[in-house]
Amino acid sequence: MANLKGIAILAYLPALAILGSTAPPLKAVYSRSQKSSSAIAKDAAKLLGLPSAPDAYFDGNDDNLDSLLQRSDISAVIIALPITLQPEFVLKCLSAGKHVLSEKPVAPDVARGLSLLSSADPLCQTKGLVWRVAENFEAEPAYRAAGEAIRSGKIGKVQFFKATVVNYVDKTSEWYKTPWRTVPDYQGGFLLDGGVHTIAALRTMLTEPFTQLSGFASLNKDYLLPHDTIHCIVRAGSHYHGVVEMTFASPTKSIPAAENIVITGSDGWVACNMSSEGFTVVIKSRVKEDGKPEEEQEYKETEETMTFPSKGVEVELAAFFAEIQKDGTGEQSLDIGNPRNALKDVGFIQAALNSEGNLTDLVLHFVPPE
Numbered sequence: 001m002a003n004l005k006g007i008a009i010l011a012y013l014p015a016l017a018i019l020g021s022t023a024p025p026l027k028a029v030y031s032r033s034q035k036s037s038s039a040i041a042k043d044a045a046k047l048l049g050l051p052s053a054p055d056a057y058f059d060g061n062d063d064n065l066d067s068l069l070q071r072s073d074i075s076a077v078i079i080a081l082p083i084t085l086q087p088e089f090v091l092k093c094l095s096a097g098k099h100v101l102s103e104k105p106v107a108p109d110v111a112r113g114l115s116l117l118s119s120a121d122p123l124c125q126t127k128g129l130v131w132r133v134a135e136n137f138e139a140e141p142a143y144r145a146a147g148e149a150i151r152s153g154k155i156g157k158v159q160f161f162k163a164t165v166v167n168y169v170d171k172t173s174e175w176y177k178t179p180w181r182t183v184p185d186y187q188g189g190f191l192l193d194g195g196v197h198t199i200a201a202l203r204t205m206l207t208e209p210f211t212q213l214s215g216f217a218s219l220n221k222d223y224l225l226p227h228d229t230i231h232c233i234v235r236a237g238s239h240y241h242g243v244v245e246m247t248f249a250s251p252t253k254s255i256p257a258a259e260n261i262v263i264t265g266s267d268g269w270v271a272c273n274m275s276s277e278g279f280t281v282v283i284k285s286r287v288k289e290d291g292k293p294e295e296e297q298e299y300k301e302t303e304e305t306m307t308f309p310s311k312g313v314e315v316e317l318a319a320f321f322a323e324i325q326k327d328g329t330g331e332q333s334l335d336i337g338n339p340r341n342a343l344k345d346v347g348f349i350q351a352a353l354n355s356e357g358n359l360t361d362l363v364l365h366f367v368p369p370e
């Protein structure tokens with residue numbers, strides 16, 4: 001397990017603890033420095049209730065990543081490294097014959113993502129390996145349930161949508177202080193790192209893929225280089241469209257009241273909010289009586305409210321483990337963590353950052369095999 005300390009401790013270890021014995025045992029951790037490697041190993045022992053800490057591997061000694069990858073008793077790794085380093089490690093681990101779950105965004109940009117896919121595909125195929133991207137919003141039960149409600153026709157035919165994300169990030173924020181986020185060497189800064197989540201949530205719910213976008217990007221707080229805000233209009237499929245606005249430059253911690261995501265159809269709409277307590281999904285539907293002209297009907301609508309805990313990380317890990325147990329041979333029951341979809345999310349953000357108002361094609365052309 002190659003690790004970025006924060007994500008490992010805050011997200012993966014607690015999720016592994018919840019999965020308990022349904023997850024494979026954690027045998028080793030790797031981090032570039034000895035300090036963080038042993039800290040994660042210690043935390044892992046505590047959080048997972050292990051009798052002894054997993055083996056700690058780090059750079060500059062014999063117990064390094066290469067020796068970890070030579071262990072035949074380790075079949076899978078979870079990689080959470082800085083964005084620009086990740087592709088190289090994904091290929092290294094696949095080449096060593098390990099199944100891989102890597103962090104989102106799948107790559108810093110579309111070109112490097114496509115190149116990673118074209119190298120990773122043959123490795124997965126010849127060695128029978130699973131490679132998935134940990135996009136937890138795609139796995140969130142709230143978005144999956146909202147998507148199912150939409151596909152089952154609860155709001156009629158989808159017609160338009162909007163997503164609003166407003167974040168406050170100051171220099172003391174836990175996320176900001178991560179060195180590779182403070183001075184990012186990748187496009188978009190937080191917009192890439194965090195923005196892909198929103199795009200993944202939208203595509204999980206919408207019935208058509210994104211096709212075109214026109215947007216503008218700006219930097220409003222100099223410490224959030226290179227960009228902290230994007231606004232765009234987007235087309236999905238050939239007929240419906242929406243608005244996506246994202247900023248990490250809110251001047252205040254309190255943010256203007258707004259639904260995070262609203263998807264509107266011919267007969268109703270679905271709204272989703274996220275908070276520290278979890279997710280709320282509201283579905284409003286117009287009730288229409290059969291066989292009576294609309295003007296003679298009494299106006300009626302229904303409301304359904306659902307709340308969900310936040311458990312995307314747990315679900316994405318469980319989907320990865322289930323896939324490994326089939327040795328990559330079976331059909332995946334839930335399409336969670338598909339690297340091609342994760343790359344489409346990167347393509348969306350990249351287009352929004354570079355569009356300058358021009359209409360940009362969002363359809364990525366992947367080399368076969370799919």
Ligand SMILES: *[C@@H]1O[C@H](CO)[C@@H](O)[C@H](O)[C@H]1NC(C)=O
Nearest residue numbers: 257258259271272273280282
């Ligand atoms: C989302 O939050 C806004 C306030 O920011 C509120 O007006 C709205 O009712 C909430 N919607 C849902 C679906 O929870």
Ligand SMILES: *[C@@H]1O[C@H](CO)[C@@H](O)[C@H](O)[C@H]1NC(C)=O
Nearest residue numbers: 353354355356357358359360
């Ligand atoms: C936008 O389109 C105009 C006109 O085709 C072109 O001159 C300009 O370079 C484009 N800008 C970007 C950022 O693609």
